[in-house]
Amino acid sequence: MNLTQLRRQFPALMQQVAGQSPIFLDGPGGSQVPQSVLSAMTAYLGYYNSNLGGAFFSSDKTVELMANARQAAADLLNAPSKEQIVFGANMTSLTFSFSRAISRDWTAGDEIIVTNADHYSNVSSWQQAAEDKGATVKTALINEADCSLDMAHFESLLSSKTKLVAVTYASNTTGSINDIKRIVELAHAVGALVYVDAVHYAPHELVDVQALDCDFLACSAYKFFGPHLGIVYGKREHLEGFTPYKV
Structure with a gap:
């Protein structure tokens, strides 16, 4: 497929x-969406819009679509199964x-490590959770010369x-790019458990x-041509053992 054929798949680029012809450089806002995704979303909303678990055809279609979406996300991240994929409004x-x-x-005296290379969406939630539990948050620094994570400082924490x-x-x-496997x-x-923010890695x-071998990994479908949707992979033993914060 040449560049012209590729661009034609995206209405925004035509x-x-x-x-x-516009060029989009808005990384935080996400990628533009190809016609195939727009058509799939329009078809579902136009013919099958429904809740899960109903005893009728549109709900059956929704259950099928959700299962397929989970499997697609599992394939993307090489998760062992689609049951280890969680969807939400967004990564944050x-x-x-x-x-x-x-x-x-968590209890008072427990410690959490974040880094000053992270987007605040992978810092603020842990800071607030730690404050609620009386836990301490420590911040791993970066090497200013090349903006890499200071692994010696991280290990010392x-x-x-x-x-x-x-x-x-x-x-x-x-x-x-951080050496996640080593971390x-x-x-x-x-x-300790490890929660990885792959929002800006997964598109590339x-x-x-x-x-x-991370315990959790989060990314956002709207960064790679999908709808505005958050995705989290979690190890099965964690997902099965947690009590949901809300349902």
């Missing part, structure tokens, strides 16, 4: 603005809900008190949650 809202479920058993590490896969500010190994060695590189 329009004229002030006599010119999902992370907030997960932070409340994960922190349910780890201890038997560490309950969770929240870390970005790729910085939304600098594009720096997971270090965190697991002290018994393949994600393999099994190879990373």
Whole structure:
């Protein structure tokens, strides 16, 4: 497929603005959507819009579509099964809900590690959850010379008190890519869980949650040509053991 054929799949790229074809550089706002996605969304809303679990054809269609969507997300992230995929309004809202479920058993004296390379969506929820439980939040620094995570400083923050590490896969500010597999190994060695923000990594590189061995990984479908939707992968033992913050 050549560039012209590729552009034709996106209505936004075929329009004229002030006599010119637009170029979209709004990363935070997400990617533009191809006609195939628009058609699929219109067809569902036009013919099958329904809740799950009803005893009628449109609900059956919704159940089928949801199962297919979970499997597609599992395939994208190389999750072991579609049951380990959670959808939500967006990554920020999902992370907030997960932070409340994960922190349910935290107590005063527990420690949480975030990094100053992270988008605030993967920092604020953990800060608030820690404050509610009397836990301490520590921030891993970056190397200012190349904007990489200071791994020596990160490792110095780890201890038997560490309950969770929240870390970005790729910085939304600098594009720096973290060694998630190594971070997971270090965190697991002290018994801590790892929550990875892959929002800015997933659109550009393949994600393999099994190879990373992370406990959770979040991304956003609207960053890679999908609807405004948040996705979280979680290890089965965690998802089955948590009490939801809200249903």
